[in-house]
Amino acid sequence: MPLHFKSYLNKPSSYKGGKSLSEVSSDKKIYKLSSNENQFGSSPMAIEAMETSLKTLSLYPDRTDHRLCKALEQFYGSVFSADQFITTNSGVANIEMIMSGFLEEGTECIICNPAFGAYDDFARKFGATVVDVPLVGNDLHLDVDAIFGAINEHTRLIFITSPNNPTGTYIPKDQVDALMSGVPDHVVVVYDEVYFQFADADDYVRGIPYVKEGKNVIGVNSFSKAYGLAALRVGYSYSTPEIARYLRQLQRPFMINAVSMDAAIGALQDHEFISSTVESIHRERDYLYLHFDRLEIDYWKTQANFILIKPTMHIAEFEEKLFRGGIMIRDAGPFGAQDCARITIGTREANQLLIETIESILY
Numbered sequence: 001m002p003l004h005f006k007s008y009l010n011k012p013s014s015y016k017g018g019k020s021l022s023e024v025s026s027d028k029k030i031y032k033l034s035s036n037e038n039q040f041g042s043s044p045m046a047i048e049a050m051e052t053s054l055k056t057l058s059l060y061p062d063r064t065d066h067r068l069c070k071a072l073e074q075f076y077g078s079v080f081s082a083d084q085f086i087t088t089n090s091g092v093a094n095i096e097m098i099m100s101g102f103l104e105e106g107t108e109c110i111i112c113n114p115a116f117g118a119y120d121d122f123a124r125k126f127g128a129t130v131v132d133v134p135l136v137g138n139d140l141h142l143d144v145d146a147i148f149g150a151i152n153e154h155t156r157l158i159f160i161t162s163p164n165n166p167t168g169t170y171i172p173k174d175q176v177d178a179l180m181s182g183v184p185d186h187v188v189v190v191y192d193e194v195y196f197q198f199a200d201a202d203d204y205v206r207g208i209p210y211v212k213e214g215k216n217v218i219g220v221n222s223f224s225k226a227y228g229l230a231a232l233r234v235g236y237s238y239s240t241p242e243i244a245r246y247l248r249q250l251q252r253p254f255m256i257n258a259v260s261m262d263a264a265i266g267a268l269q270d271h272e273f274i275s276s277t278v279e280s281i282h283r284e285r286d287y288l289y290l291h292f293d294r295l296e297i298d299y300w301k302t303q304a305n306f307i308l309i310k311p312t313m314h315i316a317e318f319e320e321k322l323f324r325g326g327i328m329i330r331d332a333g334p335f336g337a338q339d340c341a342r343i344t345i346g347t348r349e350a351n352q353l354l355i356e357t358i359e360s361i362l363y
């Protein structure tokens with residue numbers, strides 16, 4: 001008898017994540033602008049907390065995530081209680097946990113490409129059918145009516161992302177309102193807001209008010225981006241008491257390692273690091289806009305810590321030439337943005353080199 005591999009699991013993953021520096025070789029200093037990491041370092045308060053944590057590595061961590069959830073409750077000004085948070089080993093692990101709670105063979109999951117590659121890949125690994133309702137127009141906005149048209153009795157999850165990866169665009173409040181008011185009761189909206197700290201548009205909205213209203217919404221967050229803790233793999237989500245109770249049953253004992261938990265708790269208090277990171281990103285975003293305009297490069301205005309551009313050169317060649325110049329960027333094709341490159345906003349030094357290199361390869 002052959003082994004009983006699940007057919008939908010028995011295929012290579014399409015979502016692989018960006019290359020790490022150890023995977024590439026170059027005799028030059030490489031600026032890694034390919035994974036939307038914080039180019040300004042990590043929260044000092046998180047590092048301090050980790051240093052203390054390192055002294056007790058022989059002990060198991062807390063059995064549950066209660067301390068981190070309490071810290072989140074405080075961080076959110078008690079808008080939610082501690083048991084409305086679900087912490088995981090990264091944002092992607094949170095997405096995977098949500099999917100394991102709601103998807104199986106015969107169910108459907110709506111995504112809106114261009115989107116974060118994990119949504120499509122992970123949903124298929126749970127045997128679900130992925131229904132793509134692409135973003136539309138030059139401004140890549142959400143097609144709310146088309147989403148309503150795609151919902152049926154098999155639909156379980158809708159993924160929306162604001163600010164969105166890889167486009168950097170956001171979903172204005174009136175569109176989120178329209179979506180949330182028309183989603184039927186059997187469907188959960190997963191609102192991925194891992195880049196929320198960078199958004200400064202007046203009509204940007206998070207998932208918080210909708211969860212407060214009792215809608216079936218899960219707000220997904222990560223410590224990898226603004227807090228600069230990508231290496232530690234900590235993420236969390238918040239939701240209604242009913243959904244959070246359900247998802248929390250999927251957690252394992254000792255799931256969050258002690259160093260990561262202490263770092264995350266420390267990071268939540270580090271308002272200064274977040275403000276200085278966000279300030280630097282906005283300053284450097286303006287610098288890049290200025291030069292992209294001067295060089296007549298097409299790009300989308302961003303609310304995140306990266307920018308999607310459409311260079312007038314084949315993307316593989318563009319990526320290769322930038323790498324030879326010392327800069328790693330990401331081909332956004334696999335995320336559904338053909339012929340586009342996603343570039344993390346760097347330090348001034350990195351951005352200057354980026355602009356000089358782009359200028360020399362395109363002109």
Ligand SMILES: Cc1ncc(COP(=O)(O)O)c(C=O)c1O
Nearest residue numbers: 090091092116165194222224235
């Ligand atoms: C939109 C989006 N959601 C979730 C994540 C997951 O982040 P992490 O797994 O590092 O917490 C990412 C990472 O790039 C992302 O871009």
